[in-house]
Amino acid sequence: MRADEIHKINRDGWDRRVEEQDTWTCPVSPEDIRRARAGEWSVVLTPNKAVPKNWFGELKGKDVLCLASGGGQQGPILAAAGANVVVFDASARQLAQDEAVSRRDALSLSIEQGFMHDLSAFADGQFDLIFHPVSNCYAPEIRPVWRECYRVLRPGGVLLAGFMNPIVYVFDSEAAEYEQLIVKFPLPYSDIADRPPDVLQRIVERDHTVEFSHTLEEQIGGQLEAGFVLTHMFEDRDHGLPENGRSRYFPTCMATRALKPSAR
Numbered sequence: 001m002r003a004d005e006i007h008k009i010n011r012d013g014w015d016r017r018v019e020e021q022d023t024w025t026c027p028v029s030p031e032d033i034r035r036a037r038a039g040e041w042s043v044v045l046t047p048n049k050a051v052p053k054n055w056f057g058e059l060k061g062k063d064v065l066c067l068a069s070g071g072g073q074q075g076p077i078l079a080a081a082g083a084n085v086v087v088f089d090a091s092a093r094q095l096a097q098d099e100a101v102s103r104r105d106a107l108s109l110s111i112e113q114g115f116m117h118d119l120s121a122f123a124d125g126q127f128d129l130i131f132h133p134v135s136n137c138y139a140p141e142i143r144p145v146w147r148e149c150y151r152v153l154r155p156g157g158v159l160l161a162g163f164m165n166p167i168v169y170v171f172d173s174e175a176a177e178y179e180q181l182i183v184k185f186p187l188p189y190s191d192i193a194d195r196p197p198d199v200l201q202r203i204v205e206r207d208h209t210v211e212f213s214h215t216l217e218e219q220i221g222g223q224l225e226a227g228f229v230l231t232h233m234f235e236d237r238d239h240g241l242p243e244n245g246r247s248r249y250f251p252t253c254m255a256t257r258a259l260k261p262s263a264r
């Protein structure tokens with residue numbers, strides 16, 4: 001399957017997930033925005049852990065790109081905390097959630113639709129901070145994403161990224177919803193390449209989206225190759241603990257803080 005076909009499946013799939021009110025599509029409340037305006041806020045790059053405040057630095061007046069981060073969640077909170085935010089996402093319905101919160105609460109937030117590997121809508125050095133929660137599992141190639149992030153950040157700018165621990169994809173996700181951890185797939189894994197057509201069809205009908213594991217070399221090495229310097233990282237586990245089996249054994253996601261150096 002061609003990359004553009006994959007992007008469209010995932011774009012339309014996230015539109016469907018908005019209709020189904022998936023957790024990652026439900027906007028923040030007016031009370032969340034009121035608290036964020038008063039300085040009480042937190043956001044996630046991964047399912048559970050709040051990103052440490054010192055990863056952001058001063059937010060007031062900063063130009064922030066929320067990358068593949070639609071759904072009316074992190075973008076509106078960061079705008080209420082004082083940033084000028086652009087939310088960029090493939091899904092028009094996810095972006096509509098951000099636009100609705102922005103209008104409701106009069107935030108400094110705009111939206112832009114597109115695919116994360118192509119940030120040509122933005123100028124070189126346009127942003128101070130990029131906030132990129134777990135979403136690159138929906139992109140077949142991620143090195144172009146890191147390169148584009150580097151380009152659109154100012155020198156001294158910061159990239160905060162969440163992504164899946166690739167080991168998650170070794171296990172057969174069809175096996176009793178993770179209660180049985182059956183080792184099945186060599187890495188890197190791709191729903192498209194590693195599933196027979198009937199199973200792939202079942203996955204797309206159920207989840208509406210397709211995923212790719214990516215290696216740590218692509219995730220971390222890719223950021224370093226793009227020119228970033230890593231300054232911090234943490235690991236996290238799935239939503240809904242302790243029911244979710246795999247999170248009992250290992251952290252399922254991680255987050256990194258990377259700096260575009262002022263002079264290379």
Ligand SMILES: C[S@@+](CC[C@H](N)C(=O)[O-])C[C@H]1O[C@@H](n2cnc3c(N)ncnc32)[C@H](O)[C@@H]1O
Pocket residue numbers: 007010011014024025044045067068069070071072073074088089090091094114115116117133134135138139
């Ligand atoms: C798990 S959600 C992340 C957003 C959410 N606000 C959060 O808290 O994590 C994944 C997002 O990535 C977006 N997405 C998927 N593939 C994309 C792509 N190739 N380019 C841009 N956005 C994409 C989806 O539309 C969806 O909004």
